[in-house]
Amino acid sequence: MAARKSATALKLGDYYMGRDKLHRDELTSELRSNARETLRRVNRLLRRAGIMASVSSGWRPAAVNARVPGAAKGSRHILCLAIDLNDRDGTLDAWCMANLAVLEELGLWLEHPAATPGWCHLQTCPPRSGNRVFEP
Numbered sequence: 001m002a003a004r005k006s007a008t009a010l011k012l013g014d015y016y017m018g019r020d021k022l023h024r025d026e027l028t029s030e031l032r033s034n035a036r037e038t039l040r041r042v043n044r045l046l047r048r049a050g051i052m053a054s055v056s057s058g059w060r061p062a063a064v065n066a067r068v069p070g071a072a073k074g075s076r077h078i079l080c081l082a083i084d085l086n087d088r089d090g091t092l093d094a095w096c097m098a099n100l101a102v103l104e105e106l107g108l109w110l111e112h113p114a115a116t117p118g119w120c121h122l123q124t125c126p127p128r129s130g131n132r133v134f135e136p
């Protein structure tokens with residue numbers, strides 16, 4: 001029997017933000033696979049934290065990313081390896097900072113909360129520094 005999914009678990013549709021229709025050609029099977037894995041890890045994190053969060057930025061096709069102010073040119077969002085969650089009061093960022101062992105266990109890396117006011121950026125691949133919590 002499949003594991004019970006939380007009713008509040010984030011879905012692929014939340015992650016693609018409708019861009020899977022507008023930019024279908026760019027959404028390769030590899031990217032779809034990355035997106036599923038990103039959501040799998042992040043949904044586990046949210047269950048562990050007991051926090052409900054919505055997607056503020058999911059997949060960014062390259063053309064979309066180029067229009068996002070301050071977005072890194074090689075952003076992990078382009079490859080479906082990163083997600084931003086709404087975190088207006090910093091609750092999720094604070095939980096992550098206090099539970100870095102859980103991030104390590106799940107294979108998630110966190111952009112430093114000081115750089116992400118109002119949201120929480122998580123990614124499924126290590127940053128260049130290799131640090132669990134990294135500067136953009």
Ligand SMILES: [Zn+2]
Binds near residue numbers: 077084
């Ligand atoms: Zn991000």
